[in-house]
């Protein structure tokens with residue numbers, strides 16, 4: 341049996357006629373950049389996430405970049421984040437001349453560990469503290485980072501909170517007072533990606549920044565268009581971070597189905613657990629710690645032999661992927677930051693032991709069953 345890691349075609353065939361007529365409408369309008377479709381998407385995404393505002397941008401990377409730019413992050417500044425994420429999370433910090441300050445992750449959720457965050461910040465000199473600008477927690481694989489302590493600590497140090505919610509649209513977090521919030525509505529900025537493999541994927545590049553503050557919203561819109569405050573009057577050096585109308589029109593259709601698709605992902609994660617009745621010896625399924633994990637990825641931890649398992653699954657026709665094989669603090673381009681092996685051991689361990697399995701909404705039960713059988717064969721528990 342063939343079980344690909346991700347297959348976007350069944351989803352497309354379901355919405356093809358709707359999508360095609362929307363594409364035709366945008367083409368007929370000949371309005372391709374921003375415009376009414378982008379505004380409509382911004383309003384709907386803000387509403388969906390429970391944020392006051394949303395600003396459509398050119399990618400998830402640019403969503404993070406524009407948030408940092410709107411905060412004036414630049415040379416000499418420090419931005420705190422996790423080393424266990426997609427490169428963009430840290431790339432944007434370095435591109436602005438600021439330095440990432442890495443804090444290790446929680447071994448069960450793979451998200452930045454608030455206790456280690458507090459400890460690391462306490463160890464900084466007064467001079468270093470004065471350079472702290474923001475923290476970027478990543479809601480990795482579709483589960484929210486532990487935002488309550490993160491926000492509290494950020495406020496203590498005068499840092500902005502920029503949520504990297506690229507993998508987490510619709511994920512939820514519960515605060516200790518019982519308040520439930522969605523990813524992107526908790527910090528000062530929420531950054532989303534519409535890369536095709538995300539839960540809400542465009543037919544190309546796209547992203548969104550959410551926020552709740554009026555001034556922040558105004559600044560984001562100015563930065564999106566070269567820092568232009570009125571025709572050809574540039575208050576800041578912004579960029580071309582505009583979202584195009586075709587992507588917005590397609591995303592508006594897909595947004596209607598997002599919760600249905602997300603529920604199917606959550607159900608599939610449950611089927612994995614249900615079908616592997618016996619506890620597997622070498623394999624740990626993901627921990628659902630926060631309120632709503634949206635399973636952009638279903639990532640297992642393999643105690644020994646992760647690369648062997650990947651190879652074994654591949655021979656059985658099962659797709660899998662390693663997210664991410666090299667933690668960011670050990671990337672060649674960050675050599676000058678002088679991090680070494682052993683500095684952030686939980687992230688390094690995750691990079692060695694995790695593996696993403698198929699979880700996309702249209703997976704059939706017998707496909708998951710086949711993956712579980714293959715896992716049990718490898719595990720020695722069958």
Ligand SMILES: *Cc1c(COP(=O)(O)O)cnc(C)c1O
Pocket residue numbers: 399400401402425426428429478504506507532533534535546547
């Ligand atoms: C996908 C992703 C991004 C970047 O989004 P793009 O739209 O590809 O630029 C940033 N952070 C994380 C965690 C991501 O998964």
